[in-house]
Amino acid sequence: MSELGVFEAIYTARALRKLKPDPVPEDLIERVLDAAIRAPSAGNAQNWIFIVVRDPATRAGLGDIYRRASDIASAMYAARGRPPHMTEEQFQRMMGSGAYLWDHMRDAPVILIPCQSAPRLPRREDLPPQFQAGFEEEQRYMQQIRGASIYPAVQNIILACRALGLGTTITTNHIRLERELKDLLGIPEDVHTFAMMPIGYPLGRYGPLARKPVAEVARRDRWDGAWAAGPSPR
Numbered sequence: 001m002s003e004l005g006v007f008e009a010i011y012t013a014r015a016l017r018k019l020k021p022d023p024v025p026e027d028l029i030e031r032v033l034d035a036a037i038r039a040p041s042a043g044n045a046q047n048w049i050f051i052v053v054r055d056p057a058t059r060a061g062l063g064d065i066y067r068r069a070s071d072i073a074s075a076m077y078a079a080r081g082r083p084p085h086m087t088e089e090q091f092q093r094m095m096g097s098g099a100y101l102w103d104h105m106r107d108a109p110v111i112l113i114p115c116q117s118a119p120r121l122p123r124r125e126d127l128p129p130q131f132q133a134g135f136e137e138e139q140r141y142m143q144q145i146r147g148a149s150i151y152p153a154v155q156n157i158i159l160a161c162r163a164l165g166l167g168t169t170i171t172t173n174h175i176r177l178e179r180e181l182k183d184l185l186g187i188p189e190d191v192h193t194f195a196m197m198p199i200g201y202p203l204g205r206y207g208p209l210a211r212k213p214v215a216e217v218a219r220r221d222r223w224d225g226a227w228a229a230g231p232s233p234r
C-alpha cells in the first residue's frame with residue numbers, strides 16, 4: 001500500500017462523522033493503535049489504555065450516553081452562537097454534521113475510547129523541604145498538562161485513520177456523563193476517558209480543511225508582534 005505524505009494527511013484529515021456500517025479489519029485497528037502509542041507523553045509515562053468497542057450492545061450504550069451528553073453541548077453552542085471567524089454556512093454545516101453523530105455514534109463499527117490513568121505524583125513528605133511548600137502548585141501543574149499526554153495520541157489516531165482510508169473524529173461530549181460511561185465499560189476510578197472516536201470507512205470525502213490563516217494566529221517574538229504574511233507554504 002502506498003503511504004500518504006504527512007502533510008497531505010494533515011491537510012485533509014477532517015472530522016468525518018458519517019461512516020459506513022462495514023466492519024473495519026482488526027489489522028487496520030491494530031495499525032491505528034500502533035501509531036497512537038508512538039505519541040509523546042509527559043515523562044514518557046505512557047499511562048494510556050485504548051478501549052476498542054465493537055460489541056453492538058456496548059456501542060448502543062455508548063451511543064445513548066453520547067446522545068444525552070450532546071443535548072447539553074448543543075444547548076451550550078446555541079446559547080454561545082456562531083464564532084466570528086465562521087460564516088453562517090460553515091457554522092450550520094458544523095452543527096448539522098455534529099447533530100448527525102448524536103444519533104449515529106452507535107452505528108460506527110468501531111468506537112475507540114482513549115483513557116489515561118492518573119499521573120503519579122510523589123508524596124509531599126518525600127520531597128526535599130524547600131519543594132514541599134509548592135506541592136499544591138505542582139498538583140495544579142499536573143492537572144493542567146494532563147490532556148497533553150493523551151491528545152497527541154488522539155491526533156496520531158486521526159492521521160493514521162486518514163492514511164488507512166478510514167474516517168474518524170475526536171469527540172468529548174460524553175465526558176459530561178463520564179460516570180455512566182465508566183460504569184458501562186468497567187473503567188477503574190483513577191482512570192479518565194479523554195475522547196470517544198467513531199471509526200469506520202467514511203461516507204463523506206476527506207479535506208480540505210478551512211482554518212484561520214497563520215498570519216492571524218501567529219505572532220513574532222511577543223504577543224503584540226505582528227506576523228508579516230509571507231508566501232503561501234503550499
Ligand SMILES: Cc1cc2nc3c(=O)[nH]c(=O)nc-3n(C[C@H](O)[C@H](O)[C@H](O)COP(=O)(O)O)c2cc1C
Pocket residue numbers: 013014015016017094097098101169170171172173174209210
Ligand atoms: C477537544 C475537542 C472536542 C470535540 N468534541 C466534539 C464532539 O463532542 N462532537 C463532535 O461532533 N465533534 C467534536 N469535535 C470536533 C470539532 O467539531 C472539529 O474538530 C472542528 O469542527 C473542525 O472540524 P474539521 O477538522 O472537519 O474542519 C471536537 C474537537 C476537539 C478538538
